[in-house]
Amino acid sequence: AEIQYIRNFCIIAHIDHGKSTLADRLIQKGHLVEDRDFQDQILDNMDIERERGITIKSQAVTIPYTAADGHEYELNLVDTPGHVDFTYEVSRAINSCEGALLLVDATQGVQAQTLSNMYLALEHNLEIVPVINKIDMQAADINMARKQIDKDLGLDSSEALLVSARTGQGVDELFEAIVKRFPPPAGKVDAPLRALIFDCHYDPYRGVVVHVRLFDGTLKKGMKIRFMYNGTEYDVETVGVFKLALVETEELKAGDVGYFIAGVRTVSDVRVGDTVTGAENPCEKALPGFREIKPVVFSSIYPVDSNDYEELKTSIEKLKLNDASLVYEKDSSAALGFGFRCGFLGLLHLEVIQERLEREFDQSVIFTAPSVKYKVYVRNGPTAEEIMVDNPADYPGDGRVESADEPYIRASIITPTTFVGNIMTLCNEKRGVQTNMTYLDEKRVELVYNMPLAEVLFDFYDRLKSISRGYASFDYDITEYKKTDLVKLDILLNGKAVDALSQLVFRDNAQARARMVCERLQEEIPRQQFKIPIQGAIGSQVIARETVNALRKDVLAKCYGGDISRKRKLLEKQKEGKKRMKMVGDVELPQSAFLAVLKSK
Numbered sequence: 145a146e147i148q149y150i151r152n153f154c155i156i157a158h159i160d161h162g163k164s165t166l167a168d169r170l171i172q173k174g175h176l177v178e179d180r181d182f183q184d185q186i187l188d189n190m191d192i193e194r195e196r197g198i199t200i201k202s203q204a205v206t207i208p209y210t211a212a213d214g215h216e217y218e219l220n221l222v223d224t225p226g227h228v229d230f231t232y233e234v235s236r237a238i239n240s241c242e243g244a245l246l247l248v249d250a251t252q253g254v255q256a257q258t259l260s261n262m263y264l265a266l267e268h269n270l271e272i273v274p275v276i277n278k279i280d281m282q283a284a285d286i287n288m289a290r291k292q293i294d295k296d297l298g299l300d301s302s303e304a305l306l307v308s309a310r311t312g313q314g315v316d317e318l319f320e321a322i323v324k325r326f327p328p329p330a331g332k333v334d335a336p337l338r339a340l341i342f343d344c345h346y347d348p349y350r351g352v353v354v355h356v357r358l359f360d361g362t363l364k365k366g367m368k369i370r371f372m373y374n375g376t377e378y379d380v381e382t383v384g385v386f387k388l389a390l391v392e393t394e395e396l397k398a399g400d401v402g403y404f405i406a407g408v409r410t411v412s413d414v415r416v417g418d419t420v421t422g423a424e425n426p427c428e429k430a431l432p433g434f435r436e437i438k439p440v441v442f443s444s445i446y447p448v449d450s451n452d453y454e455e456l457k458t459s460i461e462k463l464k465l466n467d468a469s470l471v472y473e474k475d476s477s478a479a480l481g482f483g484f485r486c487g488f489l490g491l492l493h494l495e496v497i498q499e500r501l502e503r504e505f506d507q508s509v510i511f512t513a514p515s516v517k518y519k520v521y522v523r524n525g526p527t528a529e530e531i532m533v534d535n536p537a538d539y540p541g542d543g544r545v546e547s548a549d550e551p552y553i554r555a556s557i558i559t560p561t562t563f564v565g566n567i568m569t570l571c572n573e574k575r576g577v578q579t580n581m582t583y584l585d586e587k588r589v590e591l592v593y594n595m596p597l598a599e600v601l602f603d604f605y606d607r608l609k610s611i612s613r614g615y616a617s618f619d620y621d622i623t624e625y626k627k628t629d630l631v632k633l634d635i636l637l638n639g640k641a642v643d644a645l646s647q648l649v650f651r652d653n654a655q656a657r658a659r660m661v662c663e664r665l666q667e668e669i670p671r672q673q674f675k676i677p678i679q680g681a682i683g684s685q686v687i688a689r690e691t692v693n694a695l696r697k698d699v700l701a702k703c704y705g706g707d708i709s710r711k712r713k714l715l716e717k718q719k720e721g722k723k724r725m726k727m728v729g730d731v732e733l734p735q736s737a738f739l740a741v742l743k744s745k
């Protein structure tokens with residue numbers, strides 16, 4: 145399409161407000177897929193997304209649309225995730241669009257990520273169209289939603305569209321609004337190529353597929369392109385657009401969203417946020433790119449089988465292509481051998497990376513206990529030296545630590561008034577200090593807390609959800625570092641400290657944490673030929689203890705005789721289990737033991 149008939153927009157909202165379902169309706173009306181092949185949340189194509197019912201990756205799709213004015217438009221839609229860990233995905237989507245549909249669930253109203261995503265869109269000068277969704281529901285309160293759009297969002301609610309993404313009601317009007325209210329992209333087709341890499345993925349058959357939004361120029365087969373970050377050049381083999389599948393086209397022009405494949409062999413040449421230009425006629429300045437990613441949670445990844453280190457390395461490289469927010473470097477552990485120290489944007493992000501490594505890349509991995517990044521002041525002669533520590537292994541022992549600071553967040557919690565009491569109790573327990581409390585209306589309160597990030601990592605989100613029956617929403621920003629009282633909690637198996645199980649914890653929490661870890665390990669570690677004491681210790685002081693008893697001789701005896709196929713199954717199962725066992729010193733530790741210590745029950 146010519147540039148005036150292109151619209152690039154994203155759908156943003158709080159989690160579960162109906163973004164992916166609305167994308168479904170738009171895709172269906174665009175006839176991108178036969179009705180019989182349609183499945184709900186069609187853009188959520190990763191297994192984890194479908195199982196958890198959440199969007200993790202932003203996903204682009206091009207929808208043809210003939211408008212009331214008779215013109216054929218090309219609508220490039222990006223569906224985005226809502227969870228706070230994936231805000232980075234949202235901000236990248238926003239960078240490649242001119243407009244945003246801001247969804248508000250008519251039964252829930254404005255929530256924490258409604259606000260934070262709107263601010264992201266405003267920062268980038270996107271045209272915002274408010275959309276009130278789920279109007280088919282009994283509990284829908286359109287007036288409430290309108291009031292909140294006016295008051296909490298500062299948008300004009302008389303311009304809000306009313307839709308049901310479930311039934312399709314209002315979707316025709318929505319299509320027209322997209323065409324009329326979002327501006328076409330501004331760019332010059334005859335200028336030198338300037339394309340923003342907003343995503344990337346690795347295809348086992350085609351190699352690296354680069355997702356781009358063209359701001360200027362054209363991109364076609366045979367062209368020599370240059371990645372501006374490091375100056376490497378490649379020949380373009382194919383270009384195309386996203387129509388659920390990759391569909392090859394002649395060319396991409398200014399304003400378009402699509403992909404190209406250029407036989408990129410060095411995976412690290414492609415960087416999300418980099419600008420692609422023509423090698424013959426390069427543009428002068430790269431596009432602004434994306435904000436630097438600041439991981440907040442750190443953990444190490446090791447292969448269950450040390451021989452798989454190289455394979456794990458290539459898998460992480462490929463996964464990084466599709467998730468630029470993953471940060472990693474080499475790491476090693478006395479207990480687990482070679483691995484990677486990784487930075488994540490939150491605990492859910494960590495879980496997703498773990499699952500993707502296992503499912504998409506078939507890796508058996510162990511993740512160590514997550515940690516935040518501490519500022520530690522270490523005595524160095526008469527002065528104190530400041531070091532950053534995110535790995536318990538790097539925490540100086542021998543009493544040289546003078547003091548430590550930990551990162552704090554500003555947490556915003558929006559909740560129905562009935563849950564305020566219980567939420568305050570939870571926040572206090574998590575060392576939170578309330579800084580503000582605002583009644584948004586008669587039924588909803590916003591609570592603002594200063595809280596240590598480390599407390600949020602551990603078991604906060606689940607408890608908030610359960611005490612508010614899912615109604616409280618939560619968002620946070622990292623604000624500052626503050627004094628803390630830090631200790632290193634070691635876990636000893638059979639008398640030997642296992643470095644991969646150490647954690648840095650707030651002193652007052654150490655006892656409870658140590659007990660919990662010992663109990664969980666006791667449940668997870670299978671009986672072996674000898675008795676295994678499990679101890680939690682700070683320095684030489686043991687603060688918790690459990691024991692795994694030795695295997696009784698007659699357990700094995702029981703397997704003899706009886707059904708042969710059952711016996712074979714048992715052996716199979718044992719073998720399967722063995723593969724996921726890690727020898728740590730003289731103790732066999734199942735992969736699940738490392739996971740168990742991350743979470744309370």
Ligand code: GDP
Binds near residue numbers: 161
């Ligand atoms: P997202 O997290 O914003 O992408 O939300 P989803 O599209 O995954 O939807 C969350 C849930 O709300 C799903 O169970 C949808 O079926 C449901 N849903 C979405 N839109 C509507 C709607 O208009 N009406 C009703 N009744 N349910 C909806």
Ligand code: MG
Binds near residue numbers: 165
């Ligand atoms: Mg979704």
